[in-house]
Amino acid sequence: MIDLKTLREDPEAVRASQRARGEDASVVDALLSADERRRSAVSRADSLRAEQKQLGKQVGKAAGEEREHLLKKAKELSAQVKDAEAEQAEADQALVEAQKKLSNIVGPGVPPGGEDDYAVLKHVGVPPEFDFEVKDHLELGTSLGAMDMERGAKVAGARFYFLTGIGAQLELALLNMAAAHATANGFTLVVPPVLVRPEIMEGTGFLGAHSSEVYRLEEDDLYLVGTSEVPLAGYHSGEIIDLGAGPLRYAGWSSCFRREAGSYGRDTRGIIRVHQFNKLEMFVYCREEDAVAEHERLLGWEEEMLAKIEVPYRVIDTAAGDLGASAARKYDCEAWIPSQQTYRELTSTSNCTTFQARRLNTRYREADGPTRIAATLNGTLATTRWIVAILENHQQADGSVRVPEALRPFLGGREVLEPTR
Incomplete structure (x- = not known):
């Protein structure tokens, strides 16, 4: 599969490669979308885990009603983290599947055309x-x-x-x-x-x-x-x-x-x-x-x-x-x-x-x-x-x-x- 860094830096080069092969260039945009979704899912999951960690420290220091309130909030946050991690896993898989649809990027100097154009x-x-x-x-x-x-x-x-x-x-x-x-x-x-x-x-x-x-x-x-x-x-x-x-x-x-x-x-x-x-x-x-x-x-x-x-x-x-x-x-x-x-x-x-x-x-x-x-x-x-x-x-x-x-x-x-x- 191709390097995502190359995709992000120069998506048009990847599209041009697909066109040179006579293959579907729209899969490049699908991959860009999958990459953006995955990065967003990772960011959300990381943010929620960080919030969960910080809340855990607060629970440890709290007592009485404040502790009960924080424990309730922690339970809700735990469910959000679980959902975010599931979303991230799904986004990871979707990204891999989108990557697999792209052929390697054609090297510089390769002749354009098909079987008879060598x-x-x-x-x-x-x-x-x-x-x-x-x-x-x-x-x-x-x-x-x-x-x-x-x-x-x-x-x-x-x-x-x-x-x-x-x-x-x-x-x-x-x-x-x-x-x-x-x-x-x-x-x-x-x-x-x-x-x-x-x-x-x-x-x-x-x-x-x-x-x-x-x-x-x-x-x-x-x-x-x-x-x-x-x-x-x-x-x-x-x-x-x-x-x-x-x-x-x-x-x-x-x-x-x-x-x-x-x-x-x-x-x-x-x-x-x-x-x-x-x-x-x-x-x-x-x-x-x-x-x-x-x-x-x-x-x-x-x-x-x-x-x-x-x-x-x-x-x-x-x-x-x-x-x-x-x-x-x-x-x-x-x-x-x-x-x-x-x-x-x-x-x-x-x-x-x-x-x-x-x-x-x-x-x-x-x-x-x-x-x-x-x-x-x-x-x-x-x-x-x-x-x-x-x-x-x-x-x-x-x-x-x-x-x-x-x-x-x-x-x-x-x-x-x-x-x-």
Whole structure:
């Protein structure tokens, strides 16, 4: 949730952020009203409690009729205090609910517009030219014995799949290479739970406009995560963390689950858009003033990983209307997909400023004593989808696929993947 101090000092900036996202700006005024009501309720309750305390001292000194009079007044005042505290509790809850309706404030420099209004920051590498008919990743993966979509659908339904043989090995190689890259850069490797409580899922901002994307186990009141960002954001919830030595950096390896609601008919072929996949996700806690620089570092680590798989890619600055609720800014790295003759997302990294940590009450203590809300950031280092880019960009005329050099040690030194059928 956003900082109320920012709301009070510059409500128009918050309205502008809502408009940039294509969201309802009137919720800002509703929040201002809830904030005013809550402050008024707190003031009234505090004033009555102070009066009650002062009256208690007078009762202790009084006697006779005066004491009886004061005791009667104290009883009436006690009822008023009780009513005022109930009003304050109600106002507190209304304020929290109003805060939850606002997305994070869009960062400076974020492009305006929607999904197609991103800004391309740079291109890296040149799309390959083939002197043979290009195969897509599903045709390549099937001939390599790497994936089986038909049996995936038979067992679990549409958009599920089996990775088999070299396909399973390739995914593990990718994730192990990403894990090695993360740990070499100071990240703590984590295998988190993939089921989380509602307050953790809500705290990360995934139960708002996109809650239809999330799988829920109603009987247990638990949610399946779509990214290890969620459990890692909850890892330090309700804690005061130590940032004295710098940011806390975690790399979460997990299976991820997404309902892909509303995406029917889009990318249904192969493993580009599926309900279950594996991912290694970076997650960082840092001081708010360090978050912009940390965001650039996360993007740099993602680009280093893309260099290792030797695919052309571009970096885009996501437009305000395409940001998730918790993100103030997001960069995507999109790899060239030869069969589609376009770039498709492989990684994203988001600066969530203090939005998630404020919801989850994650703080750190400054050297001079006071506590402050931490900032959180996340970024992808590898996912199952990367197999698409590797197979298509490194395919050869005979249907084999060249293994990128950096990936070979994680595949037992294998240099080429050969068709099995």
